[in-house]
Amino acid sequence: MDVIVIGCGAAGVAALRKLHDAGLRVLGLEAADRIGGRICTIEYGDSTLDIGAAWCHGEKDNIVFELAEPLGLLGRPDPHDSWYVLSNGDLAPDATCKEILANIDEEVCKSHKNNVQSISQFVRNAVNTKETFKQFPRLTRSLLEVYERNNHLGGQDDPQHGKSLKGLDEHWPCEGEFLLNWRGRGYKTLLDVLLNKYPDPNEAIPVQILLNKHVECIRWGTSQPSHQISPLVQVKCTDGSLYAAKSVIVTLPLAVLKETHAQLFSPPLPQDKINSINSLHYCVLDKIYIEFTTPWWPKSAGKFVILWQEEDKAKFTKEEHWITEIYGLDPVQHQPNVLLAWIYGKGAEAMEKVSFDDLKAGIDKLLSIFKKKFPVTPVKSVLRSQWASNLLARSAYAYRCVATEENGASATTLSEPIYHGNGLPLVCFAGEATSYHRHSAVHGAVESGFREAQRLMDSFGKTNVKPNQK
Numbered sequence: 529m530d531v532i533v534i535g536c537g538a539a540g541v542a543a544l545r546k547l548h549d550a551g552l553r554v555l556g557l558e559a560a561d562r563i564g565g566r567i568c569t570i571e572y573g574d575s576t577l578d579i580g581a582a583w584c585h586g587e588k589d590n591i592v593f594e595l596a597e598p599l600g601l602l603g604r605p606d607p608h609d610s611w612y613v614l615s616n617g618d619l620a621p622d623a624t625c626k627e628i629l630a631n632i633d634e635e636v637c638k639s640h641k642n643n644v645q646s647i648s649q650f651v652r653n654a655v656n657t658k659e660t661f662k663q664f665p666r667l668t669r670s671l672l673e674v675y676e677r678n679n680h681l682g683g684q685d686d687p688q689h690g691k692s693l694k695g696l697d698e699h700w701p702c703e704g705e706f707l708l709n710w711r712g713r714g715y716k717t718l719l720d721v722l723l724n725k726y727p728d729p730n731e732a733i734p735v736q737i738l739l740n741k742h743v744e745c746i747r748w749g750t751s752q753p754s755h756q757i758s759p760l761v762q763v764k765c766t767d768g769s770l771y772a773a774k775s776v777i778v779t780l781p782l783a784v785l786k787e788t789h790a791q792l793f794s795p796p797l798p799q800d801k802i803n804s805i806n807s808l809h810y811c812v813l814d815k816i817y818i819e820f821t822t823p824w825w826p827k828s829a830g831k832f833v834i835l836w837q838e839e840d841k842a843k844f845t846k847e848e849h850w851i852t853e854i855y856g857l858d859p860v861q862h863q864p865n866v867l868l869a870w871i872y873g874k875g876a877e878a879m880e881k882v883s884f885d886d887l888k889a890g891i892d893k894l895l896s897i898f899k900k901k902f903p904v905t906p907v908k909s910v911l912r913s914q915w916a917s918n919l920l921a922r923s924a925y926a927y928r929c930v931a932t933e934e935n936g937a938s939a940t941t942l943s944e945p946i947y948h949g950n951g952l953p954l955v956c957f958a959g960e961a962t963s964y965h966r967h968s969a970v971h972g973a974v975e976s977g978f979r980e981a982q983r984l985m986d987s988f989g990k991t992n993v994k995p996n997q998k
């Protein structure tokens with residue numbers, strides 16, 4: 529075997545495709561009983577629901593857009609309005625809310641990015657000191673909370689883990705539509721494209737991917753006698769199976785590496801890589817899909833933003849606190865009876881732990897707020913994601929926090945391979961967390977898979993092959 533790819537999410541599948549096209553012998557080892565990782569599309573009614581990634585974020589320089597758009601796979605969002613709902617059920621003034629959010633955004637845009645400060649610290653300070661925000665203090669406080677949750681800023685409990693201003697400057701969004709959907713097919717279509725199963729499943733590339741292969745140890749030889757093993761990299765799974773290859777590409781999520789790197793790698797990883805694993809951070813983001821008997825929201829509603837006020841939060845018990853962390857309800861394209869509730873951070877972790885009955889009761893309590901102004905219909909079913917509890921993900925995505933900057937850590941260090949003495953990359957690293965400019969998104973993950981495949985092709989003396997030249 530030339531290359532083993534460990535983990536078959538977007539990064540792993542992208543790497544397998546490119547290496548296969550270059551004529552290398554490749555094998556994918558995936559711990560779950562499906563490929564896709566944080567891309568997880570399920571059939572739901574006549575359409576699908578995405579439990580993880582759902583949208584292609586942007587067009588320019590976006591590898592997912594480049595792969596999917598020529599095949600006509602991407603759809604644009606319907607025009608929509610945001611509705612701002614106070615936690616007592618009243619509607620907040622739309623124009624004022626939009627203006628406050630725009631002002632917060634503007635403050636962040638014009639801030640000095642070259643300092644070790646979290647975005648959250650910065651916006652909180654701006655909101656407390658700038659005149660613009662003093663006119664509507666209660667509304668501003670609620671909108672600040674929405675801004676922090678919606679942008680997954682982190683750092684409220686531990687400022688060291690807040691997204692850094694510097695990282696914001698070096699994260700490159702792709703220009704163009706941010707919410708391109710998969711026309712009801714779901715994000716897993718990207719995996720079909722990468723494996724050449726779309727449009728014709730008979731044309732799928734014959735690449736071997738073994739499921740239920742949980743890798744527990746990756747061993748390689750070094751110049752030290754105690755580590756001289758052959759062939760160069762050996763991979764052991766929890767079921768006892770062993771595989772060997774000239775090189776491996778590890779695509780495990782940052783949060784999984786944090787938990788497992790000490791047992792996973794033999795010899796241990798170099799200190800600078802461990803520093804990056806420990807110092808980069810990750811966020812938890814969950815989705816709760818709520819299906820109703822019939823839709824009750826106005827056709828124009830693209831989003832309900834929930835503005836929590838302290839006195840309304842106090843009506844919830846400690847066990848119910850997670851409900852007050854839900855910050856938005858969105859209609860779902862191609863699912864006319866479904867709303868998507870967003871929950872993030874500690875609230876998401878708490879939501880994952882409540883029983884299913886308590887989840888449904890909590891959703892009913894949340895919806896009672898909406899009954900003041902809307903004819904809310906009965907709930908038919910509820911479906912939640914549990915990414916923090918998922919041992920193979922533990923997170924939604926990685927980001928640069930204050931500790932990352934302070935400790936001199938980076939996605940680039942994380943992405944550096946471990947070389948054999950003669951310069952052969954033995955253990956390579958891909959996955960969204962290893963993307964310096966495009967971490968957090970699927971397009972960053974795919975790019976990273978292609979990047980590491982190219983690295984190995986260069987080292988094996990293989991040239992690029994376009995799919996239609998095979």
Ligand SMILES: Cc1cc2nc3c(=O)[nH]c(=O)nc-3n(C[C@H](O)[C@H](O)[C@H](O)COP(=O)(O)OP(=O)(O)OC[C@H]3O[C@@H](n4cnc5c(N)ncnc54)[C@H](O)[C@@H]3O)c2cc1C
Binds near residue numbers: 534567742
């Ligand atoms: C709720 C949510 C919403 C999101 N929304 C979007 C969105 O709309 N657009 C967007 O671009 N991005 C979105 N993201 C982020 C996006 O899903 C990720 O950035 C991307 O899917 C990561 O791909 P990856 O290949 O780097 O990692 P993963 O997809 O996590 O792949 C890693 C693989 O490794 C496997 N694995 C783990 N441990 C082992 C082991 N020991 N042995 C073998 N295999 C192992 C896992 O099962 C997994 O398949 C979202 C994420 C979440 C959770």
